[in-house]
Amino acid sequence: MPSPALDRLTLIACVHTALENQPWAHTLWEGGSASxxxxxxxxxxxxxxVVDDDHVPDAFAAVESALAKIAPVDDRLIVPEPAWHGHSQRFYRFTGSPPWLLLDFCVMKLSAPYKFNDELHGRPPVLFDRAGLFARPRPVDRLALETRLRDRLAQLTARLKFFGHFPDKELRRGHLIDALHWYQSIVLTALVEMLRIKHDPLRHNWGNRYLHQTLPAADAARLQRLMFVADPAAIPSHCREALAWLESLAAELAAMPSLANPH
Incomplete structure (x- = not known):
């Protein structure tokens, strides 16, 4: 059985110890919420x-060997490759531990062109960095971001003009499941992204993640109310309010001198 003291910090220390003295391991840092x-x-x-290109399997082997000494692995999920980010990634669950006490371990080749070391992914706690990865983080191309945001705003606005009526159409047909689907996938999805463009432009395409921390409290509360439809009869009023908010947001964003540097 795992030690009753097993927790997130113990897991981090275990991986740190397993890799720190390996000559082929160059950088280790925390991502996710810690960043x-x-x-x-x-x-x-x-x-x-980050490890030498031919030592990716060795990194997983070293970490799994170290984990076995402190916390028997109950289950392991290996992300199929090529993964969306181009790296190798595994998730671990531990016997007798709560389901949220996971280890999410991503291994990147030293030659990989993009390693999440930019402003988009926050300011991560770095455990060691012999490669100097975070001594020279990648700069964000604000001009390119501005172009992407303007293009995305135009796409969202056009999409709403063509498809924003879909929830109402399905309600008229008596197709409540379809109406809710289009309300969520067309209207609310656009609303979330426009709010993110306004308040968190770097992460405009991160969907619903971290919205309570990203949005002003009043906007987060209003969005939460619009997201939860307790009864089909509420869909029309929710949709009207969301579309009106979207129209106001689109006009506000279009008039802003810069979307990539809003403050």
Missing amino acids: FGRTDTWSDADLQA
């Missing part, structure tokens, strides 16, 4: 490592 100062009781251990 934004948002860890709490339910946070997992999110670790990312």
Whole structure:
């Protein structure tokens, strides 16, 4: 059985010890909520490592050997490759531990062109960095971001003009499941992204993640109310309010001198 003291910090220390003295391991840092100062009781251990290209399997082997000494692995999920981010990633659950006490371990090749070391992914706690990865973080191209945001705003606005009526159409048909689907996938999705463009432009496409910390409290509360439809009869009024908010947001954003540097 695992030690009753097993917790997130113990897992981090275990991985740190397993890799720190390996000559092929260059950088180890915490990602996820730790990069934004948002860890709490339910946070997992999110670790990312950079190693020599031919030592990716060795990194997993070293960590799994170290874990076996402190916490028997109950289950392991290997992300199929090629993963969306181009790296190798595994998740671990531990016998007798709560389901949220996961280890999320991502291993990157030293030659990989993009390693999440930019402002987009916050300010991560760095455990060691012999590669100097965080001594020279990647700058954000604000001009390119501005172009992307303007293009995305135009796409969202056009999409709403063509498809924003879909919830109402399905209600008229008596198709309540379809009406709710389009309300969520067309109207609310656009609303979330426009709010993110306004308040968190770097992460405009991060969906519903971290919205309570990202949005002003009043906007977060209003959005939460619009997201939860207790009865089909509420869909029309919710949709009207959301579309009106979207129209106001689109006009506000279009008039802003800069979307990439809003403050």
